[in-house]
Amino acid sequence: MVETATTLVLLDIDGTLVSGGPAKEAFEIAMLAVYETHGAIEGFDFSGKTDPQIARELLLGSGFTDERIDASLPDLWERYLAELEARLIDEPMYLLPGVPELLDRLDAHPAVVVAIVTGNIVQGARLKLASVGLAEGLSIGGFGSDHEDRNLLAPVAIARAEEACGVTFARECTVVVGDTPRDVACGQQAGTRTVAVATGRCDAASLRATGADRVFQDFLDTDEVMRELVRGTMP
Numbered sequence: 001m002v003e004t005a006t007t008l009v010l011l012d013i014d015g016t017l018v019s020g021g022p023a024k025e026a027f028e029i030a031m032l033a034v035y036e037t038h039g040a041i042e043g044f045d046f047s048g049k050t051d052p053q054i055a056r057e058l059l060l061g062s063g064f065t066d067e068r069i070d071a072s073l074p075d076l077w078e079r080y081l082a083e084l085e086a087r088l089i090d091e092p093m094y095l096l097p098g099v100p101e102l103l104d105r106l107d108a109h110p111a112v113v114v115a116i117v118t119g120n121i122v123q124g125a126r127l128k129l130a131s132v133g134l135a136e137g138l139s140i141g142g143f144g145s146d147h148e149d150r151n152l153l154a155p156v157a158i159a160r161a162e163e164a165c166g167v168t169f170a171r172e173c174t175v176v177v178g179d180t181p182r183d184v185a186c187g188q189q190a191g192t193r194t195v196a197v198a199t200g201r202c203d204a205a206s207l208r209a210t211g212a213d214r215v216f217q218d219f220l221d222t223d224e225v226m227r228e229l230v231r232g233t234m235p
């Protein structure tokens, strides 16, 4: 099955596959515990940013130096993951409309490989996906723990998927799927096709303005979404 794969679908997590959950609260608690401030977190624009980028922007805004920030990032992630894991038990993420059907169809398609591109650090991504039963099938990807700059994450995910599958994916047969302009930019920078979905914090109009190849309101029309995602696949 994998030998014939020609399409690589790179999925974002928050706002694309799942929503809800206690991540913001867990992050706030961890920031207070480790840096004694969470900075100007109310009204902060999290969308499409990597976890380390979020921490750095909030802390630089509170007068911290990069050196001071970097010195305690390992402690921040340790505390964040502990808080996230504990809180997900009572407040799991939930799957967005159409996502279970879409993932089933992608999984069943003989020419498709699915991987993750997310700003979440890898262990946070696994905890979030595990809370909706998806961690097993979505283990390969590029994560916020690989690079602070989201634009560098698609190439990481592509390289890992190619290594895992033993195939090379043409960029026109690779598609980055996300819910923010930063997801679209990440795909455009990597030379992939881009699909955006308005199930996160960004509306369809703002996503269309990015020049994404296709914008969906949601993933409920599984047939149409599949047609778009496998468009570059050779017969």
Ligand SMILES: [Mg+2]
Residues within 6 Å of the ligand: 012, 013, 014, 015, 016, 048, 178, 179, 180, 200
């Ligand atoms: Mg997202």
